[in-house]
Amino acid sequence: MNITSAIFVKGITGPDSILRDLVPEIAFIGRSNVGKSSTINSLLGQGVLARTGKKQGKTREINFFKVNDKMYFVDLPGYGFAQGGYEDREAIREMILEYFTFPGINLRTVALIIDGKVGLTEFDRDMLDILRDNGHRVVVIMNKMDRLNQKETSETLSRIAKEAPDMEVIPYSAITKAGKDRLLKILIAKKA
8 A cells, every 4th residue: 555645633532523434443552662653653654743752651642643535543542651650551541442442433453563572561462352352353563673683583473473373463663664565455454
């Protein structure tokens, strides 16, 4: 897929009319600091649309980007960290759960982004369970692959394949963009 346009539409923190407009959505979720916003920006190729930063927990809303005037890329807040502590983490968790369980949402794919060097964490496993329980199509993106050698990549892929045998796992690097076209094609594919 060739991305010719991508614009920020809005950020939400709860139920909103944008969730009912029937535009297909590709949602991006992951722990704080796995490069979620960087991955979105690298896929869109339109400069910096999704906010990135050195501090964890920068995304505090669910941000919608209209792509090719046909679909939304949805940047959800990172889970597992919030600067305000437990209450902020819980508020973000509730916002994420509300999004994934919203009735009638036109969610085509959920991209669960993980750090390739770390692999699946307990937070990631919990999120996978939530996504499975709600019947969402999930693609696991192993980000930061530019930091791994071939042996480490193979070992991490093998480990994740055992833990999540029902998921497609795609190695990716938001820095080098290796595999970008294949990843976009998989993310945009319709549910079987």
